[in-house]
Amino acid sequence: MSQLDTLLKAATEVRENAHAPYSNFKVGAAIVGKSGTIYQGCNVENAAYPEGICAEAGAIAAMVAAGETELVEALVIADSPAPVAPCGGCRQKLAEFGARDVTVTLTTTDGLSAATTIGDLLPGAFDATHMERS
Incomplete structure (x- = not known):
């Protein structure tokens, strides 16, 4: 099985574990840390909508909780007519922990797929180099 298939x-x-009682829009994410370990995340909504957690953020949090701070690949899946890109906040989170050339695969439950990169998702990303004089 290829790494993409595993993701x-x-x-x-x-x-399937997503908690989406308000939107009914379940999202799953899997990322690969530099060590090769796969971390998973799903969206978690709450009554103070939209104060939930995105799937990508959950996967990144799991990676950081395990002691890793660099991701080398990501995949996001949702039941939608076309592949869904991460929200703006998650694009920034991906850029915080992955290089611009890291592949992000966007998929649907029907098998449609599109590959992009963190750099293409968030050109001109704000990063630590912008704070060097602070």
Whole structure:
């Protein structure tokens, strides 16, 4: 099984655990840390909508909680007519922990797929170099 297939399986499985009682829009994410470990995340909504947690943020939090701070690949899956890109906040989170050339695969539960990169998702990303004189 390829790494992409493994990521798709992990994201698909965790998507089923999403807590989305308000939007009914379940999202799963899987990322690969530099060590090769796969971390999963799903969206978690709450009554103070939209104060929930996105799937990508959950996967990144799991990676950081495990002691890693660099991701080398990501995949996001949702039940939508076309592949869904991460929200703006998650694009910034991906850029915080991954290089501009890191592949982000966007998939649907129907098997549609699109590949992009963190740099293409967030050109001109704000990063630590912008604070060097502070």
